[in-house]
Amino acid sequence: MRVTTSPIEGQKPGTSGLRKKTKVFMSKGYLENFIQSIFDATGGAEGKTYVLGGDGRYFNAEAAQIILKMAAANGARRMIVGRGALLSTPAASHLIRLNGTDGGIILSASHNPGGPEADFGVKFNGRNGGPAAEMVTDAIFARSGEIDTYFIADEPDVDLSKIGTQQIGSMEISVIDPVEDYAALMESLFDFPKIRALFASGFRMRFDAMCAVTGPYAKDILEARLGAAPGTVVHAEPLPDFGGMHPDPNPTWAHELMDEMSGPNAPDFGAASDGDGDRNMVVGPGIYVSPSDSLAVLAANAQLAPGYKSGLKGVARSMPTSCAVDRVAEAFGIGAHETPTGWKFFGNLLDAGRVTLCGEESFGSGSDHVREKDGLWAVLFWLNILAERNESVEEILTAHWHEFGRNYYSRHDFEALPVEVANKVMDGLRARLAGLPGTGVEGLVVKSADDFAYEDPVDGSTSHGQGLRVVFEDGSRIVIRLSGTGTEGATLRLYLERYTTGPGGLDLEVQAALAPMIRAAEELAGIRGVTGRDGPDVVT
């Protein structure tokens, strides 16, 4: 069926797909226009195969039905769908690669809350399994501005609760187990017998799936395959509103886990993941592992896991992520790349075989096994390292800092600011950048200051305006950028980093260690003054 439509404003994918309020996505023609724009901007769906699934949030099931009918009407050959329209983002990435499909559509607003009053999102991933490159998302956006027709099959809903094959017209729909292939991939990378032995020896773990998509994956892999005690995985059932939880695995939102890990009789290891399963947080009893440190520890210990025993080709981190992993790369004599925020920038480096591991400060890490960050993968990697080293999380982290030095690190978020206020902060600092090198702030001398631009070493494309950074002579840094994933006003992110080595300086309280950087940031950008806010809304 051919439906006449007209362009809807604002369908511009951000850091990670198109994210809007659920009601916006449910409004007439909104999802349809965007999906048709994806097909149109990528050469049409005729004869193609796609993977489809989402994180189970409100409107996930309905959106999946619409997309299946649109794919059929656009002439797609086959859709591979997770049972119940569920797929974690990393599992979807794997399925695209495993089946050699033309891409995939993932329904998720990641860690943003779900529900009729909350957020929804759609991501398009390409043949390599990774988020569509900017060239593609720009083309999708451009198409959404001129669209006048979409196609949708006038057919009843498909039963997605049963594994097996069905048809809409001539399009085949394969409903598959969402966990099976992903679990096999994990088993090929990590030493499952060794981790099983660790659990058998009485090692206790808590995994908080936050009522989101990782629940079924974690239950199957940790409890059924690796023998962790039943009940190790909590909040394991994906719910449309995430049970009212905010499925963002950081100390603020995963406070239940944090409380348990800092309480008496804490488990030996704790972890949480986000709405669509690509983020992770890891914690030891009484000790929190910052995502930047986690990436550095994984890199330093990679060879302990069977999938990485031949070493790393290189590493990459997003610009605001701490430089901890760079120290490891330096010690190993491998390349370290600095990319703009967003996983899509790692794709080319991974495809070209230049890096094996990559990560972001925003609780994301991953490797060349898929083209997305992968929450459960990072957790299994840690378990493999814990099983091999037979040390606690704290011992591993402390040894790491002694060897490589410590990058104290924190991100301060100022959320839901009026857009013009956030821009004023950015414009104010941007105007000062050129004059900063050589000047002193809080007893620190500015070494360089710029608006980060990136030239992709593989395809030569450039991305400008990726965040303001001020680097001091001792390696400390201040970075400020605006979020590209928010759905309300503007979110200003302030990233603070200070590097120290040697005795006495390695076990300070993080915010205290960063106090000079916090003051310097205020002096340079005047966030509190301009926004009128007393402090950040979220500190990670």
Ligand code: G1P
């Ligand atoms: C945030 C994170 C970024 C991550 C993205 C998608 O984007 O900061 O590292 O890739 O979510 O998970 P931002 O809101 O900062 O644009």
Ligand code: ZN
């Ligand atoms: Zn996510």
